[in-house]
Amino acid sequence: MIRADKIYKLYNDNVILNNINVQVEKSEFVFLVGQNGAGKSTLLKMIYRDVLPTKGEVFVNNVNVTRLKRRSIPLLRRSIGVVFQDYKLLKYKTVAENVAFALEVLEKDPKFIKRQVLQVLDLVGLLKKKDEKPSALSGGEQQKVSIARALVNNPQILIADEPTGNLDPDTSWEVMQLLDKINEQRKTTVLVATHDKAIVDSMRKRVVEISGGRILRDEILGGYR
Ligand SMILES: Nc1ncnc2c1ncn2[C@@H]1O[C@H](COP(=O)(O)OP(=O)(O)OP(=O)(O)O)[C@@H](O)[C@H]1O
Numbered sequence: 001m002i003r004a005d006k007i008y009k010l011y012n013d014n015v016i017l018n019n020i021n022v023q024v025e026k027s028e029f030v031f032l033v034g035q036n037g038a039g040k041s042t043l044l045k046m047i048y049r050d051v052l053p054t055k056g057e058v059f060v061n062n063v064n065v066t067r068l069k070r071r072s073i074p075l076l077r078r079s080i081g082v083v084f085q086d087y088k089l090l091k092y093k094t095v096a097e098n099v100a101f102a103l104e105v106l107e108k109d110p111k112f113i114k115r116q117v118l119q120v121l122d123l124v125g126l127l128k129k130k131d132e133k134p135s136a137l138s139g140g141e142q143q144k145v146s147i148a149r150a151l152v153n154n155p156q157i158l159i160a161d162e163p164t165g166n167l168d169p170d171t172s173w174e175v176m177q178l179l180d181k182i183n184e185q186r187k188t189t190v191l192v193a194t195h196d197k198a199i200v201d202s203m204r205k206r207v208v209e210i211s212g213g214r215i216l217r218d219e220i221l222g223g224y225r
């Protein structure tokens with residue numbers, strides 16, 4: 001489903017990624033770990049074509065994302081939901097409006113939008129908060145809204161770049177359990193960049209660690225691949 005092939009990335013003559021090869025199958029759940037500046041976000045951004053590699057290629061569903069024409073980028077991004085550390089919700093819109101917005105820009109039928117919005121808000125457990133503004137929600141709830149927004153278009157892939165970076169340990173755990181549930185129930189391929197060692201160690205998923213521009217380890221906890 002996702003294949004990064006011999007990826008090199010230079011920023012101002014600094015080698016950030018140095019021959020990265022990684023493949024993720026449909027419905028996999030993968031943690032991407034590594035120190036600050038290891039290149040986790042850079043690698044994730046290559047998947048949704050926010051960053052181009054200096055050398056090498058990235059394929060999503062056998063489409064060479066690296067060679068994609070500018071006009072085809074929106075179509076790629078419709079198959080990928082993205083969640084960030086800082087939620088990026090629109091503060092003057094309600095929870096439901098924030099989630100609906102992702103479909104409104106695609107000019108979907110209003111009835112369809114309503115149904116989808118209620119369905120994903122139910123999935124993340126925030127139906128009762130649908131008419132609140134983000135400022136009335138806790139950090140964990142805001143992150144769940146941003147996850148709902150990322151899912152409302154039923155993407156095949158969900159990318160979460162440090163989704164728990166601003167959350168306390170209990171709330172972080174809740175958000176990761178939610179990502180796990182989405183992976184299980186919807187068979188969404190989930191990629192999570194995180195520094196949260198406790199969570200990574202206890203969830204027993206595949207872990208890809210980047211260090212010094214290379215893949216230092218790639219294993220499923222509890223059994224090597
Ligand atoms: N647009 C850019 N221009 C120049 N350098 C960049 C750019 N984006 C990232 N970098 C550099 O590339 C390196 C990798 O950055 P990246 O954000 O991918 O790391 P990361 O693993 O996500 O780190 P963190 O854990 O802090 O989020 C860093 O040294 C960063 O300063």
Ligand SMILES: [Mg+2]
Pocket residue numbers: 040041042161193
């Ligand atoms: Mg990062």
